[in-house]
Amino acid sequence: MTSRTEVPESGIGAPVNRVEARDKVTGSARYTADVRLRDMAHATVVTSTISAGRVRRIDTTRALAAPGVLTVITHRDRMPWRSTPADTGYLENRFPLADDKITYYGQHLAIVVAKNLEQSLHAASLVDIDYEVDASVPTLDEAMPDAYTANGRLIRPPWPQHLVLPPGADPQAALAGADVRTDSTYRVPHFSHVPLEPGAVVAEWSGGTLTLHDCSQDVHGHREVVAAVFGLPPERVRVLSPLVGGAFGNKTDVWGHSLLAAHAARVVRRPVKLVLSRKQVFTSTGHQPPIVQRIRLGAGREGRLAVILHDTVNATEMRGDRPEPAIISTASSYAAPVLAVDAKIAKVNIGPSISLRSPGDAPGSFALESAMDELSYRLGMDPLELRRRNHLNTDPLTGKPWSAKHLLQACELGAERFGWARRTAEPRSMREGGELVGYGMATAVRGEIPDRARAEVEIRADGTAQVRTATQEIGTGALTLVAQITAAGTGVPLGRVSVRAGDTNLPRTAGNAGSRTTGYTGSAVHLAAEKARRAAVRMAVTDPDSPLYGLADGEVEAADGRLFHRDDTKRGETYRALLARHDGKPVVAEASYTPRTSHAVATFGAHFTEVRIDPDLPRVRVTRHVAVFDVGRITNHKAARNQAQGGIVFGMGWALMEKLTPDPVSGRYVDAALTDYHIPVNADVPDIEVLFIDEPDTIAHPHGSKGMGEVVSVGVAASIANAVHHATGRRITDLPITPDKLVG
Amino acid sequence: MPDEVSPHPSRRTVVAGGLTVGVAVAAGTYLSAAGAETASAADATRSLSLIVNGERLKLAVDPRSSLLDTLRDEVGVTGPKKGCNQGACGACTVLLDGRRVLSCLTFAVLHDGQEVTTVEGLADGDRLHPVQQAFMDHDAFQCGFCTSGQIMSAVALLEEQPGITEDRIPEAMSGNLCRCAAYCNIRDAIASASDTMAKGR
Numbered sequence: 001m002t003s004r005t006e007v008p009e010s011g012i013g014a015p016v017n018r019v020e021a022r023d024k025v026t027g028s029a030r031y032t033a034d035v036r037l038r039d040m041a042h043a044t045v046v047t048s049t050i051s052a053g054r055v056r057r058i059d060t061t062r063a064l065a066a067p068g069v070l071t072v073i074t075h076r077d078r079m080p081w082r083s084t085p086a087d088t089g090y091l092e093n094r095f096p097l098a099d100d101k102i103t104y105y106g107q108h109l110a111i112v113v114a115k116n117l118e119q120s121l122h123a124a125s126l127v128d129i130d131y132e133v134d135a136s137v138p139t140l141d142e143a144m145p146d147a148y149t150a151n152g153r154l155i156r157p158p159w160p161q162h163l164v165l166p167p168g169a170d171p172q173a174a175l176a177g178a179d180v181r182t183d184s185t186y187r188v189p190h191f192s193h194v195p196l197e198p199g200a201v202v203a204e205w206s207g208g209t210l211t212l213h214d215c216s217q218d219v220h221g222h223r224e225v226v227a228a229v230f231g232l233p234p235e236r237v238r239v240l241s242p243l244v245g246g247a248f249g250n251k252t253d254v255w256g257h258s259l260l261a262a263h264a265a266r267v268v269r270r271p272v273k274l275v276l277s278r279k280q281v282f283t284s285t286g287h288q289p290p291i292v293q294r295i296r297l298g299a300g301r302e303g304r305l306a307v308i309l310h311d312t313v314n315a316t317e318m319r320g321d322r323p324e325p326a327i328i329s330t331a332s333s334y335a336a337p338v339l340a341v342d343a344k345i346a347k348v349n350i351g352p353s354i355s356l357r358s359p360g361d362a363p364g365s366f367a368l369e370s371a372m373d374e375l376s377y378r379l380g381m382d383p384l385e386l387r388r389r390n391h392l393n394t395d396p397l398t399g400k401p402w403s404a405k406h407l408l409q410a411c412e413l414g415a416e417r418f419g420w421a422r423r424t425a426e427p428r429s430m431r432e433g434g435e436l437v438g439y440g441m442a443t444a445v446r447g448e449i450p451d452r453a454r455a456e457v458e459i460r461a462d463g464t465a466q467v468r469t470a471t472q473e474i475g476t477g478a479l480t481l482v483a484q485i486t487a488a489g490t491g492v493p494l495g496r497v498s499v500r501a502g503d504t505n506l507p508r509t510a511g512n513a514g515s516r517t518t519g520y521t522g523s524a525v526h527l528a529a530e531k532a533r534r535a536a537v538r539m540a541v542t543d544p545d546s547p548l549y550g551l552a553d554g555e556v557e558a559a560d561g562r563l564f565h566r567d568d569t570k571r572g573e574t575y576r577a578l579l580a581r582h583d584g585k586p587v588v589a590e591a592s593y594t595p596r597t598s599h600a601v602a603t604f605g606a607h608f609t610e611v612r613i614d615p616d617l618p619r620v621r622v623t624r625h626v627a628v629f630d631v632g633r634i635t636n637h638k639a640a641r642n643q644a645q646g647g648i649v650f651g652m653g654w655a656l657m658e659k660l661t662p663d664p665v666s667g668r669y670v671d672a673a674l675t676d677y678h679i680p681v682n683a684d685v686p687d688i689e690v691l692f693i694d695e696p697d698t699i700a701h702p703h704g705s706k707g708m709g710e711v712v713s714v715g716v717a718a719s720i721a722n723a724v725h726h727a728t729g730r731r732i733t734d735l736p737i738t739p740d741k742l743v744g
Numbered sequence: 745m746p747d748e749v750s751p752h753p754s755r756r757t758v759v760a761g762g763l764t765v766g767v768a769v770a771a772g773t774y775l776s777a778a779g780a781e782t783a784s785a786a787d788a789t790r791s792l793s794l795i796v797n798g799e800r801l802k803l804a805v806d807p808r809s810s811l812l813d814t815l816r817d818e819v820g821v822t823g824p825k826k827g828c829n830q831g832a833c834g835a836c837t838v839l840l841d842g843r844r845v846l847s848c849l850t851f852a853v854l855h856d857g858q859e860v861t862t863v864e865g866l867a868d869g870d871r872l873h874p875v876q877q878a879f880m881d882h883d884a885f886q887c888g889f890c891t892s893g894q895i896m897s898a899v900a901l902l903e904e905q906p907g908i909t910e911d912r913i914p915e916a917m918s919g920n921l922c923r924c925a926a927y928c929n930i931r932d933a934i935a936s937a938s939d940t941m942a943k944g945r
Contacts, residue, residue: 018883021883023888024879025877025895026866026867027822029891036817036822116806116809117813119806122808194923196825196889196921196922198826245888246924247887474887475885475886475924477886642886642924643886643924645925645926648925673828674832674921679921679923681919682918682920682930683914683918685925685928688928
């Protein structure tokens with residue numbers, strides 16, 4: 001098989017512009033913070049400046065007296081929360097302002113509402129707080145001795161935190177018996193999502209019904225939680241998520257500020273807008289926790305793995321147990337006859353963590369793919385060859401074959417495009433212009449997390465179509481995806497397809513998280529569009545006035561807004577003509593999608609990186625990156641390439657610069673600002689070549705496409721770290737790879 | 745404003761409660777943290793005239809309001825975005841008398857009578873500015889939140905350095921963060937717009 005390098009000009013795969021592109025370049029694209037309502041007040045949250053202790057006294061006198069202030073709400077006020085966090089599905093194990101206890105820096109202590117933004121900011125600065133300060137456990141290192149297996153309320157779907165395969169095997173014995181062994185410990189720090197759009201919410205009550213404009217990756221999920229917290233039936237809450245200015249996981253769940261804004265709006269009887277400050281984003285909407293991972297590999301001299309042991313400990317908040325699933329794909333990565341994985345957590349005084357792009361897999365792959373590189377050097381074997389020899393065709397985790405897996409082809413193609421054969425194995429053996437040159441590679445796997453999806457497609461008498469589903473546009477191209485699939489399924493031209501999304505009044509579908517949109521929502525749209533077209537065909541072939549009358553349904557095709565005879569394309573009529581004869585009523589079809597479970601479904605990738613490093617000032621520059629992804633059929637080559645490049649740059653950030661640092665005494669992040677938490681800028685980014693295998697995987701999903709937002713970030717950090725090792729001979733096992741770690 | 749204070753105080757230091765410049769400004773225009781005696785000042789608005797995207801506007805604004813907040817909350821021009829409010833992300837970039845500025849870092853009241861161009865003011869009717877068109881065609885964004893600022897920076901860059909060579913673009917555009925990281929497409933779009941504009945000259 002070869003990769004398709006040709007890109008279709010129309011239909012599925014065509015590199016069309018995004019449906020909302022014009023809005024985004026003209027400033028008319030609407031985000032949550034752009035929502036302006038009549039009489040809208042502005043809120044500011046006051047956050048704790050200690051990480052452990054309690055509020056001894058909170059004095060709101062001066063704030064309340066400040067101009068324009070409408071209310072100041074603290075834990076001393078009666079909060080309206082019903083039930084318990086666990087019963088409502090609320091992420092944190094404590095509702096906001098529920099008590100006087102403080103377990104992390106940046107915890108919300110008050111909400112101030114005023115007529116304008118400046119007044120609310122000023123009044124927030126006038127809230128006087130007297131703390132009782134307790135000793136803080138700010139770092140994972142400090143907490144590590146007390147690491148334990150999570151036993152509280154788990155905040156994400158279950159995955160095995162401890163697993164030995166095959167059951168009853170003796171991994172230690174397998175390791176002891178192996179010809180060649182590696183044993184390394186890898187560390188990743190706190191990473192932040194840093195969407196450019198800070199968390200924002202506009203809340204409005206009307207006759208006991210709450211309308212919440214919220215930047216959300218899952219409006220229906222948010223509604224369920226918000227309704228439960230306020231003790232309302234879900235239909236009394238409407239959540240609208242206009243365009244979302246980036247999310248990467250930190251808008252999957254309802255956060256405290258949204259609940260506080262909704263409560264405040266009811267108190268002041270006006271719509272309330274609350275936008276988090278950038279600093280607050282770092283502490284109010286989650287992060288990826290620091291993780292320490294130990295990987296031990298055992299292999300035979302011929303390069304076949306005998307055993308993988310992967311043990312992790314990640315920091316978790318004081319009030320909740322959230323293991324980071326860094327081991328989740330270890331079993332599905334390589335053919336090791338014995339495997340043992342174990343995930344533990346350790347409590348620190350840091351706010352709640354949450355899924356960050358490729359949760360588990362991104363940090364897990366940094367460790368495993370670095371370890372594989374180390375093993376390749378122990379064996380004296382090309383790292384790519386080592387991966388070939390340990391390729392898997394069946395997922396050991398589920399025992400099922402993958403619906404499709406073209407990882408070996410991805411590796412071959414990437415190696416060829418990158419020029420991997422030019423690599424000389426010895427570290428520090430490649431130089432150019434005084435600089436050390438390093439080549440590194442890594443592979444990627446990301447298992448799909450099934451979900452249900454629903455969508456509605458309408459073909460109208462005016463020749464247009466509309467697709468309706470409560471998906472959100474977070475930047476991945478979701479709106480364009482559903483429009484393209486609708487166009488392909490109905491035969492209505494793309495330019496005449498409109499999209500409604502981001503609203504709980506629309507059919508509930510998978511949240512835009514976990515790479516679910518293309519596979520799941522895309523399938524529901526595909527099925528709804530097919531169903532609508534088939535209904536229209538049925539109308540035509542049973543209508544004596546139609547030129548298609550009497551044909552079998554299967555003989556009729558649709559394109560350009562027209563139904564026609566498969567073998568005689570001139571015989572046919574437009575949707576417009578057909579529906580005009582049927583009272584001008586639209587054809588509406590709704591479809592639900594639940595994936596089948598006969599196969600394991602995953603996406604795969606191969607990364608190849610070139611770095612150049614000045615030996616005297618060892619700043620790592622990524623100068624070339626080639627990646628090949630196996631994600632089923634590509635729906636839009638332009639958007640897919642963009643998303644893949646973006647995911648790779650995300651991985652570059654983790655590898656080379658990103659890090660949130662808790663102060664070891666106070667537990668305060670010392671770098672909670674874009675001036676200090678560095679993300680890649682334009683000049684950091686090299687040429688990134690992205691290729692797709694582009695083979696439909698119709699076993700996974702009926703339209704053959706799978707989500708790719710996460711797999712594109714998996715393996716990047718290891719590929720860079722492996723290139724750094726090749727260039728310098730230094731194996732950096734703690735991210736980010738900053739120059740200080742390479743000096744000397 | 746007392747003379748000893750910078751004529752362009754940072755908005756942040758003032759809104760944050762005046763610990764840094766509070767003493768200097770307590771007597772005058774801006775708010776200090778001292779509470780009651782400045783309460784009336786805090787509630788007061790200042791009249792301001794701005795030309796926004798060609799339209800002359802008379803506004804009454806809170807003197808602490810940044811140019812960005814004034815555009816967004818008072819004028820209703822929401823193309824410029826607040827990504828960090830400290831001049832680190834570039835999402836709020838607008839043209840002020842033709843020069844690019846970070847609108848989050850300057851007070852609106854300092855710019856009486858000046859001309860502001862935001863992304864909303866670039867197109868000529870339905871005809872997009874070449875940079876806007878190129879951003880569309882090159883898919884130079886994903887979520888779009890940084891896009892207004894990217895486009896305004898790019899427009900100013902191509903005014904300042906017409907025909908800029910392609911390899912200079914990444915450095916020149918590094919003041920505008922894009923977390924979705926559409927950077928490759930952003931520079932392709934700018935290079936392409938530069939060509940289009942050169943042909944038009």
